[in-house]
Amino acid sequence: MIIAKARAVDGPDQQFRSAEIKRRDLDTSDVLIEIKYAGICHSDIHTAHGDWGPVNYPLVPGHEIAGVVTDVGTGVSKYKVGDRVGVGCMVDSCGECDNCRKGEEQYCLKGNIPTYAGVDKYGEPTQGGYSTHIVVTEDFVVRIPDNIALDAAAPLLCAGITTYSPLHHWGAGPGKKVAVVGMGGLGHMAVKIAHAMGAEVTVLSQTLSKKEDGLQFGAAHYYATSEPETFQTLAASFDLIINTVSASIDINAYISLLTLDGTLVNVGAPAEPLPVQAFSLIGHRRSFAGSMIGGIRETQEMLDFCAEHNIAPNIEVISADQIDEAYKRVLASDVKYRFVIDTSTI
Structure with missing residues (x-):
């Protein structure tokens, strides 16, 4: 049994504390990873606060994990000690259902095993990346390309693949x-x-406060959704809309911005329902869809794509003592654009 240092929370209104957690001994196909960096995702906050339902506390969140392999099981063939690797939002699945066989493990028909707040195949609760070490079966580990720094790589394991x-x-x-x-x-x-x-990108944000950043990141246009004329100006304009907001919005107003056969995809996960009017969809044969991370094969594809195009998130590296403050700042939209924990401070 491996003892890892961690930061855990004991309830929805509690602050993070120092903790020790047990990581299982290596099975034949397991990889032991020394975690170097862990991103803070809005999903971590929702889960820690109990927004999505009951939580088995104490909880160690974190599913944007970047680190280095320090040991491998006897049957591991994909990785060796010293490899730079990552772990995302899931650590296992049934591997047998139609979706798993298609490489869409995130949609496992029996339910994938999440990196934290789940139960693994050994019957133990899963604990995430706000810790110094993690043990994961090799099939759910991805390789981080050499030209992506480990601290910048961490958010790609959720924010990158989710988009x-x-x-x-x-x-x-x-x-x-x-x-x-x-x-x-x-x-x-x-x-x-x-x-x-290669797409023509438009940002739809509440205000224009981040317009300069958006244009620098590659957006051709930037509009404030707090201005009513925005929805008139952009009516029936877009082939695809990616909604990243984890809060309740007037989804019908955004659907009206789709062109014929356009699709609005929700990747944000608000706790509240998003009511959709049928007439918002049927007038222009529009679609309202959802998407959840990606399979392991696609996650590796994403990392390789980002390496090829020199794409990395904009991050603010923090110490473990700053997690509670970071959560407050995320909720206040006061981060540009992802907090990453330096796990050496745990």
């Missing part, structure tokens, strides 16, 4: 007009990736 997957699936590219709703951790990655894919 890459729908952009890839719905064919963002030359000749396509793509809008990104929100310019936070997810949104700024969506802008960078969609631009690199």
Whole structure:
């Protein structure tokens, strides 16, 4: 049994504390990773605060994990000690259902095993990346290209793949007009990736406060959704809209911005329902869809794409003692654009 240092939270209104957690001994196909950096995702905050339902506390969040292999099981063939690797939002799946066989493990019909707040195949609760070490089966580990720094790589394991997957699936590219709703951790990655894919990118944000950044990241246009004329000006304009906002918005207003056969994809996960009027969809044969991270194969593809195009998130590296303050700042939209924990401070 491996003892790892961690930062855990004991309830929705509690602050993070120092903790020790047990990591299992290596099974044949397992990889032991010394975590170097862990990104802070809005999902971590939702889960820690109990927004999405009951949580089995104490909880160690974190599913944007970048580190180095320090040991491998006897049957491991993909990785060796010293390799730079990452772990994202899931650490296992059934491997047998139709979706898993297609490489879409995130949609495992029996339910994938999340990196934290889940139960693994050994019956133990999963604990995430706000820790010094993690043990993961090799099939759910990805390789981080050499030209992506480990601290910058961490957010790609959720924010990167969460935006890459729908952009890839719905064919963002030359000749396509793509809008990104929100310019936070997810949104700024969506802008960078969609631009690199060749799409014409527009940012839809509450204000113009981040316009300079958005244009620098590759957006061709930037509009404030707090201005009513925005929705009139942009009516029926976009082939694809990626909604990254994890809060309740007037989704019908955004659907009205889709052109014929356009699709709005929700990747943000607000706790509240998003009511959709049928007439918002049927008038122009529009679609309202959802997307959740990506499979392991696609996650590796995303990392390689980002390496090829020199794409990395904009990050602010913090110590473990700053997690509670970071959560407050994320909720206040006071981060440009992703907090990353230096796990050596745990």
